[in-house]
Amino acid sequence: MSRTYEELEAEAASAPVEGWDFSWLNGRATEQRPSWGYLRQLGERMARASAALDIQTGGGEVLAGVPKRPPLTVATESWPPNVAKATKLLHPLGVVVVADSDEPPLPFADSAFDLVVSRHPVTTWWTEIARVLQPGGTYFSQQVGPASVFELVEFFLGPLPAEIHRRRHPDDARAQAESAGLHVTDLRLESLRTEFFDIGAVIYFLRKVIWMVPDFTVERYRPQLRALHERIQRDGPFVARTTRFLIEAHKPSASSNR
Template structure:
């Protein structure tokens, strides 16, 4: 027997969204992965340096996938539940997890790290990244790209502006990196298919990825949720697309 709208929504609204693990969505939503394999590439770079920083580490799940850490390994995170998860996961492996509000300045000295990494940071403070990198150091990250889940955003918020559609575009991000004094080594972008198979998956996603529909609550958007539930029931899934950008930037040896 199919579960009702109320059952699906109530379940998704009550489950924990701590950390950056999306396994609750298994069988309920899918998202294609970029071809480059960020975690594998990050792991190889971490093994080759002496000091590294992972910015906005979330619950530490991605960083924990690295095979080997450098002698000095630090991570930052702002959300208290994620801080606790990341510390529990990473501290046994010698990683120092630092509470940081995701606003400048980073709580580290100039030229402290050979490598700064980040997977899907909410914000990127290029000048701070450049400051904490040593000359010759590298920023290596996977960013959320432009127009990610815009189909879902516009279902709730209506048509978005061209300015918002350009936000996070690789051309914009590489220009900002260069303005901070970094050299672009590599940049790639891929657009990826996403599917939501029930309204509970949508609720969970919007509660977890809070910048998708700012201020989202079930009560505030119940009418739109019900309309989307009916659409999924009729069509079998809600189709959206994400985009991801792989970016590698280097701080010059000399200014």
């Protein structure tokens, strides 16, 4: 017997959304993973680094999953519930968590790290990344690409302008990285299938990923949520396309500048 809208709403509206762990969605939504294997590649780079910075670490879940971290590893996070969660998870692993506003400047000296990473940053401050990287250092990141899950976003907000569909394009990231003095050595974009199997998954997702529908609350969007619930009940999972891009960039070594 299928569950009612009221039951699904109540469950999803009360679920905790701190951190960047999406295990609550297991069995309720699926997202195809990019082919490049970000965590595996991140682990390889972390194992070779001597000082690493993870920007916008969320609850620290991704960084905690790295098998071997450098002797000096630092993570930044701005949202207080995530700062607390990341501190609890990462401090026992020897990682320093710094509460940061996610606005420039980064609270670190020039050339402090030979590896800077970020998974799904809201904003990438390229000039600051270049500043804190040592000559020869690497920036490695998986990011949300253009028009990601816009089928869902536009269900609630209506059609969005073409210029909004163009935001977060990897070509722009390349241009910004190079403008900051970095050399992009890898840039890949993939479009991936995402499915939501019930309205509870949609509510949880929009509560957690707050920039998708910035003014989202269950109360404000209940008519649309009910309509989407009925659509899923009638037609099956709601399908959207998630976009992700991988970017790796290097700061020129001192010898290459001579």
